[in-house]
Amino acid sequence: MSKRVVITGLGVLSPIGNDIPTFWNNLISGKSGIGPVTRFDASDFPTRIAGEVKGFDPLEYMDRKEARRMDRFVQFAVAASQNALKDAGIEIDREDPDRIGTYIGSGIGGLQTWEDQHRNLIEKGPRRVSPFFIPMMIANMAAGQVSISTGAKGPCSAAISACATGTHSIGDAANIIRRGDADVMIAGGTEATVTPMAFAGFCANQAMSRRNDEPERASRPFDKERDGFVMGEGAGILILESLDHALDRGAEIVAEVIGYGMSGDAYHLTAPAPEGEGAARSMKRALNEAGLKPEDVDYINAHGTSTGPNDKFETIAMKNVFGDHAYRLAVSSTKSMTGHLLGAAGGVEAIATALALKEKILPPTINYEYPDPDCDLDYIPNEARRVNVNVALSNSLGFGGHNATIALKAYDGAE
Template sequence: MSTSSPKRIVVTGMGTTSPLGGNVADTWQALLAGTSGARPMPYEWVQTYDLPVTFASMLAQPVDQVLSRVEIRRQDPCSQYALVAAREAWADAGSPEIEPERLAVSIGSGVGGITTVVDSWENLRTKGPRRIFPLAVPMLLVNGPTGAVAIELGAQAWGHTPVSACASGAEAIGAAMGMIREGRADMVVAGGTEAAIHPLPIGGFAAMQALSKRNDDPTTASRPYDTGRDGFVIGEGAALLVLESYEHAKARGATIHAELLSFGVSNDAHHAAAPEPEGIGAAAAMKEALAFGDIDPKDVVHLNAHATSTPVGDIAECKAIHRAFDDNVDQLAISATKSMTGHLLGAAGSLEAIFTIKAIQERLAPAQINLFDRDPAIDLDIVHGQPRKLPDGDIVAMDNSFGFGGCNVALAFANAD
């Protein structure tokens, strides 16, 4: 067994299309400005199916403004979003020349090609099998976005697709770290994508009382840690990182945005949808990230919380953070960015990874919006009102992502040299 130190993994590219903007810069500026991406859905099917929830956090920039008609026709929306994010991330990384066999893709999604699934079924039911689009099957597969980005970039090392509900995007980033450290790839494009603003997921989430029903005021509906929180706001989009070893990045003269120190994973093994109420599993993921990265909890100054705005979820995560950080919890500046973006499900963790990296880069923790009446059970240092200055020097920040089925992932980032 080798006794050499593991490779340092760094972030050299970032890309997104989100409810706040069509790229990283616009999304970040809207986040710092306290902008909500939630608004009424303009689709006829909202009235057709009499949905109890009539709003969502939809893309700020429609994909038809950046993709061709052919690309849109041949890809499910979840793959379309991934392509937009991948192109920005790859350009941000300098569009490097790399042997195809040394480039991998790891893109997670919780729901996958739901639009293609339902549309294809409707064509079969009403028009017969000859009217099913020939590319329907590859379009509806959950690994469709991974394949689309791999084809786009010519990535031949590994096409990986973790499916861990709302932890999928974060898990994809953690898996990418392992690929590079194990020597399976030199660079990995990793993150998550989701396109679930569709009547079936919305109706299903509403039936289980998971969504906010503040139809009269969408922009204030997502309110983590507030006593009036009544569920999350569903969002859509994609967010991807370009990861590589520190040595590889320095050798090609790449700009390094941050270092990915470690990631931790666990499973609640508790309930199909509800989190373990004491936060034991979520805390285990955070503790593992600290341990595997050899991180002193005192060095962690910022945490982008999962914070979906559900009554039980926010409490469980609060308990988990206390379990993981114990006496050091008061030094954590906690950001709850889903108050602005809504919940991007399988893309949430990777979008919030970008927010965590930007917070480290600019030494600025985003402020939550919609904290009107703070829940006294949430005894954390929540950043609200205005973004907060983070300390100078070497700092560490964490990104939490939790998903149905009990999946827990924590990513730990540090400032670049």
């Protein structure tokens, strides 16, 4: 029989907080983490705003030598994983390390490292490229370094599926536990791409908001005046655990992972499939795996990027999956506050969703001002809502047509 999987620890680094209480309080107070770009001189770029992680000192988590060998996206993952393990009360040297695994992805990987070393190559020649270039830049290295720094020796892998990375990581990690290959998985996503090349590329796609004069109002999912996503950075890491293992050690359970669905659009590099049919199939599969009826779902943490096409097609997808119930359930996009953390989005949003189930408070979609006839669901506009929420989905939809959905449930005992 497959094992039940629960969430027992959370670790976050985000534009709205680098610890769980701060992150959650800002989320339910509707606080934006978006501001002018400070990590590089963005004055020549059409988009000059981002959700940066503030006040992060890697030396709180590792020594100088280790920090120097890690791109920022890896430092984020290592820090958030340490915090998540601490939150879960797991000390790996007191457990069987073979039974603890790591599954952490990044949508892009070490782009800052790539840019720095490419400059060395062009300006100084091939001999001047650092021996750390490849091991700092490759996108699996978050999982690799978390395993190295924590001593987790179980399954160790990474999903790389653009903006669906974090949700794929959590869903795949849950399945590793479900089939008995590990008792505990450190899972989630990480991203640090507030860099010139990432901005140049996404600006060329015309995917990012240019509301530079009003950073805090720029990420406005489902609002008629939305004009693109706002890039965020950070990491969202969850400790997933078999229910048996969690109960044996008396762990506090945040929520249960009850389903996982994924699909491919088979359509276009960047545009969502018509009517969001790929996203719809992803949600349906998550419901099927969880044994849920559409009307069981109370809340959806939407992908909700604040781009024109995503929010329109994701809304159609929700209506196609849920029928009339789409108008009764509540939907929000926490990207309105965090920005879009790309490969880390699914991790951070799984944390938001799990906390919503535990605290019985739904985080809002902020900056919701002008209704869009294409987006006519209940998006929890601007104010958090206290309700009895029991079952929730979290969607992540990525370039390439990668769609992933996890279904979470408030933990209601071992029966």
